[in-house]
Amino acid sequence: MFDRCYLSAELLINWQRRQQDAHWLVPVKGNTKYRIVKTFGEGDHLVEMQASPHARKLDNTLPEFWQARLIECEEGPGGYRGFITSLTEPETYPKDALRYVYQERWSIENGYGELKQFQLNTATLLRSQKAKGVYQEICGLLTAYNLIRMEMSQIAREAKVAPLRISFVMAMRLIQDELIWCSLGKPGTIPTKLRKMRENVKQFILPEKRKRPKERTVRISKTQYPVHSKHLK
Incomplete structure (x- = not known):
């Protein structure tokens, strides 16, 4: 493809x-x-x-x-x-x-983009220097990504919207913050914190994508010299 x-x-x-x-x-x-x-x-x-x-x-x-x-x-x-x-x-x-x-191909490509751009913060290299550590790091990244996506699906189900309308960036940041606080709190408070986190994420539900009102066009750069382009009529 x-x-x-x-x-x-x-x-x-x-x-x-x-x-x-x-x-x-x-x-x-x-x-x-x-x-x-x-x-x-x-x-x-x-x-x-x-x-x-x-x-x-x-x-x-x-x-x-x-x-x-x-x-x-x-x-x-x-x-x-x-x-x-x-x-x-x-x-x-x-x-x-x-x-x-x-369409499945686009979903996979979007997932790779979210993982590389946001989870890895556009880092070009993994931290591990040995093969075993690289496998472990990749496994951890994929596990974390799928856990975030699973939580987003649950939030979307509760909000009765499509999962793609949940902001991945905001969900990831809120989940990271809650994990830090949960590690410091008592185990009995975790369910309450999760419910509060889901309510907070609902604030970042993306609006439905609008259809483009006009056809996409190529913008021609201004220049003092004659231009011969296939886009010009």
């Missing part, structure tokens, strides 16, 4: 040429041009795209046109509206299953 910046005929065609059983899936860009060749169902098409002259100049084995399967989606995490894939058989690879797989 590639990010949209890897949508390239040269990369994707040659990726599949190297091994027949190798497949790919990548979100479409806003300016991706294609022609629908066949429709398998609602939001599920076989499309044809043109390889750029520049790509064919670098690799003369590329065809002038190449085909892929386009599956449209509602705008989701990352702003994607659909993706193309080499899995072109709808009977073998149902569109709903592929949509689920790609």
